[in-house]
């Protein structure tokens with residue numbers, strides 16, 4: 001395991017050591033040269049960690065590239081990762097199914113498909129390179145009715161067309177899928193019922209999400225990044241006039257960003273500055289967004305309505321019985337508009353079965369108690385594909401919270417399911433905003449890191 005140390009943000013030395021940012025840079029960030037940090041990432045979940053690691057490694061590599069150039073030597077830039085809790089990854093990133101998804105469900109032109117496929121490829125390679133626990137389990141999507149079979153056929157057709165019609169499964173890492181014949185299904189997983197067919201995703205797997213996050217943190221710190229845990233961001237101000245000029249040089253954020261941090265037990269705020277910011281605050285991302293766009297009297301207007309997130313809790317149930325035995329992940333056919341993939345069967349790395357998550361819309365994102373009243377519905381759903389399940393061995397386990405961009409049943413303007421938002425926020429300089437990073441955010445995390453790095457360095 002790589003070194004992992006958390007530190008709290010107390011005071012930040014200006015213009016000292018690796019936080020010094022007063023000399024020329026090789027990249028195109030053009031904000032204040034007197035900021036405490038080059039980049040500040042808000043949110044220490046798996047996505048914030050992946051972004052912070054990508055930015056820190058890029059920064060650490062910059063002086064090397066300057067060696068072969070006649071340009072002025074680049075300073076070591078610095079990356080700050082702010083996390084409100086005393087440890088990283090205690091919210092959504094540690095309350096999920098830990099599945100490395102294939103990328104089957106989100107449509108051809110969605111960011112979710114693109115980042116999930118790229119993220120999966122990067123994640124398998126990363127796990128092998130750094131010894132993070134993972135397993136290619138494969139996954140069955142099972143149909144019980146003709147309607148569900150049709151849903152599977154649509155997924156199969158989508159995968160085929162996304163792969164350009166190529167049939168080969170062995171050498172195609174994009175979306176390898178195959179139909180499992182009834183006799184093969186009976187032989188491999190006799191306990192699983194699939195009356196109308198089984199579609200198998202060969203690239204699906206599971207990952208130790210905690211091991212992944214600790215490794216990302218270790219790499220981030222090795223590259224010189226600074227984690228400030230126990231450091232909630234309470235206010236953020238873009239520097240720059242944002243006034244009449246209307247040009248990028250004049251945009252809010254063009255002179256950097258001022259971040260106010262106030263731990264619950266502190267009397268005063270600590271203020272640090274950064275040239276660019278990345279909002280990777282997960283369930284808190286709308287609040288961070290609104291801190292910027294809904295500023296008040298100090299010269300800034302509330303031009304846009306506040307951003308709002310909706311919350312869909314997913315309850316999980318553990319399974320204490322050793323029978324029936326199942327060795328692959330089993331998902332029901334997807335139901336459009338459900339808000340999740342249906343109560344499925346997943347395995348942990350020790351081979352233990354768990355069921356979930358269901359979908360329960362709630363108002364309070366901190367309401368993470370498992371709702372035991374959901375158990376009868378979960379049992380009903382599980383029995384459709386695992387009729388031999390021992391209902392008495394199911395126990396409430398844990399719950400996770402999906403940050404949704406639309407309320408229950410909501411579809412975007414173009415009639416599509418809501419996509420990830422990963423963008424340089426228009427009208428500002430040096431602000432990359434991540435919103436609605438629900439599933440498959442764990443799978444996509446390394447690809448999101450890669451994408452944010454490109455956005456930051458091309459802005």
Ligand SMILES: Cc1cc2nc3c(=O)[nH]c(=O)nc-3n(C[C@H](O)[C@H](O)[C@H](O)COP(=O)(O)OP(=O)(O)OC[C@H]3O[C@@H](n4cnc5c(N)ncnc54)[C@H](O)[C@@H]3O)c2cc1C
Nearest residue numbers: 043045047084093096097099233282284314400441442443
């Ligand atoms: C039930 C469920 C099942 C899922 N299953 C899967 C799966 O199997 N596979 C998959 O790929 N994805 C899955 N996902 C999605 C995946 O878990 C998330 O997309 C991913 O964890 C999001 O990571 P994040 O870093 O964006 O958010 P988070 O993990 O929520 O991290 C955000 C961090 O920001 C911090 N923060 C917030 N506000 C502030 C502030 N003001 N100041 C400082 N820090 C702040 C929070 O404390 C938190 O640590 C699932 C999600 C859920 C809910």
